[in-house]
Amino acid sequence: MIYFLIFFTIHDVLKAEKALKGRDVDIELVPVPRNLSSDCGMCIKLRGDLEGIMPYINGIEMDKCVSYDGKEYQFLAHS
Amino acid sequence: MIYLDNAATSFPKPKETIDFLNDFVLNVGGNPGRSGHALSLAAARSIFEAREKLAALFCVMDSERIIFTQNGTESLNLAILGLLKEKDHVITTSLEHNSVMRPLMFLSKEKGVGISVVQCSPDGNLDVGDIKKLIRKKTKAVVINHGSNIIGKVQPVGEIKKMIGGIALIVDACQTAGSFPVNVEEDNIDILCFSCHKSLYGIQGLGAIYIRNGIELAPLKFGGTGSRSESIEQPMFLPDRYESGTPNTPGIAALLGGLSFIERTGIETIIRRKQDLRQSILSGLSDIPQVVIYGDKDDGNQLPVISFNIEGKLPSEVGYELNKREIYTRVGLHCAPAAHRTIGSFPEGTVRAAPGYFTTDEEIAVFIDAVREIAGKTSAHS
Numbered sequence: 120m121i122y123f124l125i126f127f128t129i130h131d132v133l134k135a136e137k138a139l140k141g142r143d144v145d146i147e148l149v150p151v152p153r154n155l156s157s158d159c160g161m162c163i164k165l166r167g168d169l170e171g172i173m174p175y176i177n178g179i180e181m182d183k184c185v186s187y188d189g190k191e192y193q194f195l196a197h198s
Numbered sequence: 199m200i201y202l203d204n205a206a207t208s209f210p211k212p213k214e215t216i217d218f219l220n221d222f223v224l225n226v227g228g229n230p231g232r233s234g235h236a237l238s239l240a241a242a243r244s245i246f247e248a249r250e251k252l253a254a255l256f257c258v259m260d261s262e263r264i265i266f267t268q269n270g271t272e273s274l275n276l277a278i279l280g281l282l283k284e285k286d287h288v289i290t291t292s293l294e295h296n297s298v299m300r301p302l303m304f305l306s307k308e309k310g311v312g313i314s315v316v317q318c319s320p321d322g323n324l325d326v327g328d329i330k331k332l333i334r335k336k337t338k339a340v341v342i343n344h345g346s347n348i349i350g351k352v353q354p355v356g357e358i359k360k361m362i363g364g365i366a367l368i369v370d371a372c373q374t375a376g377s378f379p380v381n382v383e384e385d386n387i388d389i390l391c392f393s394c395h396k397s398l399y400g401i402q403g404l405g406a407i408y409i410r411n412g413i414e415l416a417p418l419k420f421g422g423t424g425s426r427s428e429s430i431e432q433p434m435f436l437p438d439r440y441e442s443g444t445p446n447t448p449g450i451a452a453l454l455g456g457l458s459f460i461e462r463t464g465i466e467t468i469i470r471r472k473q474d475l476r477q478s479i480l481s482g483l484s485d486i487p488q489v490v491i492y493g494d495k496d497d498g499n500q501l502p503v504i505s506f507n508i509e510g511k512l513p514s515e516v517g518y519e520l521n522k523r524e525i526y527t528r529v530g531l532h533c534a535p536a537a538h539r540t541i542g543s544f545p546e547g548t549v550r551a552a553p554g555y556f557t558t559d560e561e562i563a564v565f566i567d568a569v570r571e572i573a574g575k576t577s578a579h580s
């Protein structure tokens with residue numbers, strides 16, 4: 120599964136990236152997909168297990184969290 | 199050339215400052231947080247890293263609560279104009295810089311804000327109990343200069359905060375940031391305003407402000423932030439709420455270099471060296487009979503910012519003579535007329551010697567010799 124983690128500010132994107140750095144997770148900073156948000160900034164694209172990374176970033180408020188199974192985007196509830 | 203005007207802005211800058219600035223302008227150059235490309239992201243990373251390093255230096259928990267501004271003055275304007283509303287009351291001290299006094303005077307005239315000024319002693323000592331006596335129902339904030347830009351006196355901000363409780367403490371740390379320990383958690387500072395071009399070794403045109411969670415300031419500026427672009431409302435989240443428009447990213451990159459220098463050198467080492475320089479200037483000047491030094495020489499809680507005069511000579515004359523010898527001090531009122539009234543040097547002001555981390559012992563010796571020579575000369579004005 121692929122997840123797009125969308126934050127309110129680029130500061131929070133980078134903070135989340137820093138929190139996940141050095142851990143065994145496959146993340147990449149990508150432009151926010153236009154179908155998900157009108158924001159022109161960046162977000163984190165995660166390949167793998169969302170639950171596994173949440174403890175590291177749960178102090179950072181997320182705007183949206185979206186899953187993508189290759190066919191459909193699904194907005195997820197988040198903390 | 200001997201530069202003793204580090205209280206105005208530090209010079210020279212560490213190599214890291216120049217390297218980071220160069221690298222940014224040459225190789226990065228993107229507009230941060232505005233686009234999805236690599237250069238925009240690299241610019242945003244410089245800003246993020248600089249915020250994180252500032253947070254670490256001042257013990258700030260959430261780095262997004264540090265906002266970049268143009269200078270210490272803008273930070274103080276944001277704090278004062280953003281917090282105080284019609285008919286509020288504010289307490290400040292007689293050692294403040296005009297970047298505090300002038301926005302306060304504006305509020306007093308335009309919004310009927312009441313201002314009480316605590317009188318400090320000529321040595322810069324403040325009786326914390328005097329602040330308490332001035333507290334009213336409508337007191338919203340206490341604004342205090344953490345370290346005097348005239349006599350270097352450092353105020354007990356933690357003690358003040360304990361005494362004022364829920365009233366907001368706005369600290370002007372323009373002189374202390376990078377020169378003295380500043381800990382917003384330990385001292386419970388609500389709003390910290392500082393310059394990034396003085397002892398944090400950034401370049402001119404950069405300042406910052408820390409705003410504690412729970413304090414809402416009205417922004418000074420509104421506009422594009424790169425976030426929530428679909429909305430025409432200013433975002434509520436930080437840092438974007440207070441950072442509209444393209445920032446001074448080259449300046450922030452240079453600051454990141456300066457902060458890396460501080461990290462590499464160790465803030466304790468820097469502070470210790472500056473204290474040694476203060477001592478050697480004080481002992482050198484004390485040996486010259488015609489020299490009058492302001493402030494308490496024996497007080498350990500002071501920055502390396504030393505004000506003096508030579509009996510029978512105007513500070514401007516002394517500054518002129520020093521300048522002829524390529525020794526650069528700052529003379530006059532240092533944008534702080536109230537502080538000069540407090541120490542008893544208004545309206546002529548003083549000669550201010552402010553060494554920096556890069557000042558050498560030899561330079562201090564040359565400076566002291568020059569002052570001795572100038573003191574021995576008959577005045578052109580007498």
Ligand SMILES: Cc1ncc(COP(=O)(O)O)c(C=O)c1O
Pocket residue numbers: 205206269270271272295297343345346347370372373392393394405
């Ligand atoms: C105590 C104090 N407050 C405020 C300022 C203003 O800072 P800036 O020059 O960065 O606007 C200065 C320095 O000039 C200062 O020494």
